[in-house]
Amino acid sequence: MADADFQEARERAEPLLADVALDRAELELIFSLVEAGDEETWLRERLADALRD
Amino acid sequence: MRFEIEAYPQGGLKVIPLIPDVGPICEIEGRNGIGKSVALRLLQLCSGNQPYGNDPDSWATLREQLGPTVVRAIGLRDGETVVWRLNPEVWKETPEPVGAWLGTVEIDGAQARLEDAQRLIQVVHHSGDLTLEGTIRARIARDRSEVGVIRRRFGDREQGIGLHLDALRRDLERADYHQLSALAARADEARARAAEEAVAVENARAGRAAVERAMELREQQRRLREDVPELEARERGLDQEIAEAGAELRRVEQRYNELRAQRRRDEAVVTQIEEVEKAISGRARRAEAARERAAQSAAVLGLSDDRQVVERELARLRAERDELVRERDLIDATPRVRQLVDDLSTRLDTQRAHDLDEQVIAVLADEAVTVRELRGGVKARREELGEYEPEPTSATLAARIQSLTTRAARLSTLVELMTKASRAQELVAESQAQLAELTAQLPAEEAAEFQQIEQALSAARARHLSLVESRAVVRGKITEIVGGGAEEGARELEQLLGALGSDENSLEEVLAARAAELETRLREQALASVALTEAQRQLQLARAEFEQAVAILEGGDDYGWLRSDGIELPSSDLSEEENGERLTRLRSVVAELERRFDGARETLRALDGALDAWASPDRAGERMTPTGESVRRHYERVFGTELSSQDIVKAIFDAGEFVALDLASMVVSWRTEDGELRTRPLAAFSSGERAFAYTRTRLQAIGSQARNTVVALDEFGAFLARDRLKQLVSFLEHDVLGTIANEVIIVLPLIRDYEAELDETTGGLHQELAERVAELRSNGYFARPPDWLVV
Numbered sequence: 001m002a003d004a005d006f007q008e009a010r011e012r013a014e015p016l017l018a019d020v021a022l023d024r025a026e027l028e029l030i031f032s033l034v035e036a037g038d039e040e041t042w043l044r045e046r047l048a049d050a051l052r053d
Numbered sequence: 054m055r056f057e058i059e060a061y062p063q064g065g066l067k068v069i070p071l072i073p074d075v076g077p078i079c080e081i082e083g084r085n086g087i088g089k090s091v092a093l094r095l096l097q098l099c100s101g102n103q104p105y106g107n108d109p110d111s112w113a114t115l116r117e118q119l120g121p122t123v124v125r126a127i128g129l130r131d132g133e134t135v136v137w138r139l140n141p142e143v144w145k146e147t148p149e150p151v152g153a154w155l156g157t158v159e160i161d162g163a164q165a166r167l168e169d170a171q172r173l174i175q176v177v178h179h180s181g182d183l184t185l186e187g188t189i190r191a192r193i194a195r196d197r198s199e200v201g202v203i204r205r206r207f208g209d210r211e212q213g214i215g216l217h218l219d220a221l222r223r224d225l226e227r228a229d230y231h232q233l234s235a236l237a238a239r240a241d242e243a244r245a246r247a248a249e250e251a252v253a254v255e256n257a258r259a260g261r262a263a264v265e266r267a268m269e270l271r272e273q274q275r276r277l278r279e280d281v282p283e284l285e286a287r288e289r290g291l292d293q294e295i296a297e298a299g300a301e302l303r304r305v306e307q308r309y310n311e312l313r314a315q316r317r318r319d320e321a322v323v324t325q326i327e328e329v330e331k332a333i334s335g336r337a338r339r340a341e342a343a344r345e346r347a348a349q350s351a352a353v354l355g356l357s358d359d360r361q362v363v364e365r366e367l368a369r370l371r372a373e374r375d376e377l378v379r380e381r382d383l384i385d386a387t388p389r390v391r392q393l394v395d396d397l398s399t400r401l402d403t404q405r406a407h408d409l410d411e412q413v414i415a416v417l418a419d420e421a422v423t424v425r426e427l428r429g430g431v432k433a434r435r436e437e438l439g440e441y442e443p444e445p446t447s448a449t450l451a452a453r454i455q456s457l458t459t460r461a462a463r464l465s466t467l468v469e470l471m472t473k474a475s476r477a478q479e480l481v482a483e484s485q486a487q488l489a490e491l492t493a494q495l496p497a498e499e500a501a502e503f504q505q506i507e508q509a510l511s512a513a514r515a516r517h518l519s520l521v522e523s524r525a526v527v528r529g530k531i532t533e534i535v536g537g538g539a540e541e542g543a544r545e546l547e548q549l550l551g552a553l554g555s556d557e558n559s560l561e562e563v564l565a566a567r568a569a570e571l572e573t574r575l576r577e578q579a580l581a582s583v584a585l586t587e588a589q590r591q592l593q594l595a596r597a598e599f600e601q602a603v604a605i606l607e608g609g610d611d612y613g614w615l616r617s618d619g620i621e622l623p624s625s626d627l628s629e630e631e632n633g634e635r636l637t638r639l640r641s642v643v644a645e646l647e648r649r650f651d652g653a654r655e656t657l658r659a660l661d662g663a664l665d666a667w668a669s670p671d672r673a674g675e676r677m678t679p680t681g682e683s684v685r686r687h688y689e690r691v692f693g694t695e696l697s698s699q700d701i702v703k704a705i706f707d708a709g710e711f712v713a714l715d716l717a718s719m720v721v722s723w724r725t726e727d728g729e730l731r732t733r734p735l736a737a738f739s740s741g742e743r744a745f746a747y748t749r750t751r752l753q754a755i756g757s758q759a760r761n762t763v764v765a766l767d768e769f770g771a772f773l774a775r776d777r778l779k780q781l782v783s784f785l786e787h788d789v790l791g792t793i794a795n796e797v798i799i800v801l802p803l804i805r806d807y808e809a810e811l812d813e814t815t816g817g818l819h820q821e822l823a824e825r826v827a828e829l830r831s832n833g834y835f836a837r838p839p840d841w842l843v844v
Contacts, residue, residue: 009150009202016196017203019690020660020683026653034206039213040614048618050642 006034054130054761054796058092059123066118068092069834072798074128076838077790078782082801083834089800091115093765096176098151099124099137100759101167104178105148107194107668112148116141126174129761130795135160135170150202175759177794179748180767185735186719189692190668193684197664204657211650218647220611225640228602228623229595230633236592243581243588250578257571263549264564270546271557276534277542284531291524298520302513306334309506316499326491326503333484340477341518345525347470352529354463358522360471367464374457381450384582391438398435401428430597437593485511603632660684667716676717685716696721705738707731748781752793762794782839799839803829 010031018027036042055074062068067088072079081089094104094115105112124137139156151167158170309330313323351358356366382389400406401424410425422430485507492503536542550556555563603623606612616622622639623632659680666675667684676685695701697711702723709725722732752764785797807826814822828835 006202006206009199012196013199013203016200016687017660019687020663020680026649026656029649030203030207030653030657033210033214034203036210039210040217043214043217044615044618044620046646047615047639047642048620050645051620051638 010034054126054128054763056092056096057123057125057127058095059125061120061122062088062118063120064114064118066091066114068095068119068122069832071836073836075836077795078785078797078799078839079836080799080801080839081834081836082803083829083832084803087833089834090767093176093178093767093798093800095122095124095139096126096763096765097178098155099126099135099139099170100174100176101151101171102176102178103148103150103198106150106198107191109148113146116144116146126761129174131760133161133173135165135173137170148198149205150198172759174761174763176763176765178765178767179752185738186670189688189716189719189735190670192692193664193688194668197661197668200657200660200664204661207653207657211654215650217614218643218650221615222640222643222647224602224605225636225643227598228606228632228636229640230599230629230637233592233595233599233629233633236588236595240585240588240592243585247578247581247585250574250581254571254574254578257567257574261564261567261571263553264555264560264567267546267549267553267555267557268560268564270542270549271560273534273536273539273542274546277539281531281534281539284527284534288524288527288531291520291527295517295520295524298513298517302510302517305506305510305513309510312502312506316495316503322491322494326488329484329488329491333481333488336477336481336484337514337518340474340481341514341521343470343474343477344518345521347467347474348522349525349529349532350463350467350470352526353532354460354467355533356464356467358526360468360475363464363467363471367461367468370457370461370464374454374461377450377454377457381454384450384578386586387438391435394431394435394438397431398428401431433597434593599629599632602636606636656680673717689714689716692716752789761796763796763798764789764794765798765800767800 014027014031017030018024032046033042056072058068058070060068060070067086068091069081069083069088072081072092083089097104105115119139119141122139122141124139126135129135136159137156138159143154145154153167155167158165158167160169160173313327316323348358351363354363356363406424406428410423410428412424413421414424414427415422488507489504492500492507494500495503546557553560553563603625606615606622607624612622620639621635623635627635659678663676663678663681663684666672666681667688675681693711693714696706696714702708702711706721706723707725709723709727712722712724712730714721719735720732721735722730724730748766789797807822807829811819811822811826825835825837
């Protein structure tokens with residue numbers, strides 16, 4: 001799927017997701033992952049951030 | 054602009070081939086089933102919108118029957134032409150959001166991306182036959198489709214991440230520092246308990262030994278009182294008898310010497326007899342001395358002067374010692390394990406073993422162990438055992454074993470003494486035989502004299518020997534009884550009885566109690582020892598796992614991706630504690646991330662289910678979930694806002710005030726201008742009211758950014774029975790064209806019987822109707838500028 005289409009889907013879905021069920025951390029997790037370029041880099045950075053916190 | 058659709062559908066599917074350029078508003082009127090709506094939906098697909106999101110059956114039909122299709126949009130605002138070449142064979146099986154799978158695109162003959170075409174042209178399809186309830190449900194279905202896009206992408210990504218997280222979690226679980234610490238603490242506790250039990254055994258053993266010692270001393274005192282005086286008297290008597298026997302022996306020897314001196318006719322024989330007799334005399338003295346030592350040693354050891362008895366006792370001692378060695382090894386097998394480990398280590402360090410480094414040498418719980426790994430493990434164990442110190446219990450047993458060994462050595466020495474004495478006796482007998490032969494060479498009368506005196510001499514020696522042996526036994530017995538001293542023994546006995554809180558007559562009872570206590574303590578110690586061994590084994594296993602996990606994370610190929618961004622990974626350079634902290638932190642964040650993944654996954658799943666339930670008119674039971682309730686509140690608020698817009702309120706809520714929408718019952722409530730509260734099911738609003746109000750609202754909600762926006766109003770038959778057509782056209786001309794869209798296509802069913810009207814018309818109108826009839830006959834539809842007002 002093209003990024004533009006995905007962005008459109010995200011823009012439409014995000015208010016619903018935010019309003020209905022997800023806390024901000026979950027929402028951030030979902031969108032950060034679905035927009036990530038490389039899974040290993042994403043996971044490593046995520047773990048690094050969490051370890052710093 | 055004009056649209057051309059070049060398609061060859063099969064299986065009954067139809068699609069109109071042309072939407073001509075007739076001006077900014079194009080009315081398409083035609084028979085049902087000729088493919089008007091299919092054409093509009095195809096245009097919608099081409100502009101990137103999925104119109105079948107809530108209708109997978111129709112999507113499947115389109116995908117199967119449409120066939121290769123070319124769609125052209127010609128004469129856009131800046132004169133561009135866009136061509137889409139669609140190949141439904143490779144389309145997604147479910148109506149997913151439009152992507153590159155749709156087909157190829159050319160803009161003015163040049164290859165382009167779908168997004169480029171979408172920026173140029175957007176076709177917005179709006180169906181006028183939806184009820185208000187249907188519109189709401191369609192909107193929820195559309196949102197579900199959008200959420201589905203997120204959910205699928207999330208699921209795909211999460212699968213890849215999940216593989217990494219699973220592997221990482223598994224390795225981190227192996228390196229559970231808390232477990233390692235707990236096992237180390239447990240091993241320490243087990244060690245402490247084993248030491249306590251060892252001390253307890255030591256005390257019990259000492260307690261029993263004290264009673265046994267007291268009993269020995271009691272016996273010693275008794276024998277000192279009863280036996281020693283008698284023995285000493287006997288010894289004195291024997292001294293006297295030995296003196297007399299010695300004198301008698303000397304007398305006989307004198308007579309013998311005299312006899313030899315008288316018989317010197319044959320000097321050679323007599324000389325030989327004299328030499329042999331001297332040898333016998335010397336050998337007899339040595340034999341006597343040996344017999345005396347053996348007899349006294351046997352008596353000191355409390356044994357009779359009987360070689361068989363001594364050998365039986367020696368065998369018994371050795372058996373007892375072996376039993377104690379086994380007991381020691383049962384409690385503390387470390388010495389034997391160390392020996393085994395040393396042997397293994399030596400074998401594994403040979404060149405031949407190194408040549409087999411990568412070969413499997415053992416399989417442990419489905420895990421193969423190579424020669425190299427086994428060597429490393431054995432080396433580690435050897436280093437651990439290098440620090441071994443025997444437990445106190447082992448030392449006690451060792452002392453007992455040593456005592457038995459010492460006594461066995463003394464018995465062994467005694468056996469040797471007996472052997473020597475026996476040999477000395479044999480030598481005496483040999484010499485006596487030799488003497489008898491020499492004596493036989495003398496004349497008969499002389500020989501008889503010699504034999505007689507030799508017999509007397511032999512008897513005197515035997516008697517002397519016997520007496521000396523008896524005295525040695527008596528002396529040995531006295532020595533055995535007196536031991537370290539009679540007075541010291543009495544004092545020690547008194548002290549022991551005081552310490553034991555017992556008198557001499559109760560020692561047997563005390564001994565039984567102490568023996569039972571020792572037995573109990575030995576059992577407890579054995580249990581503690583087993584527990585210690587098991588705790589140490591578990592600790593070693595956990596430590597091996599821990600170290601392996603550290604090594605994998607530090608240098609394993611699987612975790613190359615993890616070694617950057619400053620992540621503090623464990624390292625063999627760090628202490629176990631520091632590595633433990635790092636691993637624990639890492640494990641914690643991995644667990645937290647997995648928990649969040651679980652939460653997000655579950656939320657998306659629940660949201661999908663709730664949206665599906667609310668998008669369906671007949672699945673009320675599935676909406677009664679927490680997420681279902683949240684979805685209800687969300688849409689009541691969203692649709693409430695839309696239904697509160699001025700146009701809607703004016704058109705269907707008596708120009709009053711919208712109050713609330715109940716999504717579950719699809720009932721709205723509003724307050725009239727007069728303040729009256731009214732409620733009404735959405736289904737109760739007339740189609741005209743619904744269509745107009747919602748069309749206006751939905752069109753105004755279009756947010757297209759494309760250079761060319763086409764609004765396609767489908768199924769607008771509901772307007773035909775009403776005077777709202779004028780309102781709609783007026784709205785399209787004034788509020789839609791130029792601001793929302795630059796072209797509008799209105800699709801209508803065939804609304805008049807044009808053939809019947811032909812005969813009733815003349816002139817230009819007749820001509821127009823004739824053209825429409827001709828197009829209807831050939832194509833099933835015609836396209837014209839809107840003429841509801843003029844025709």
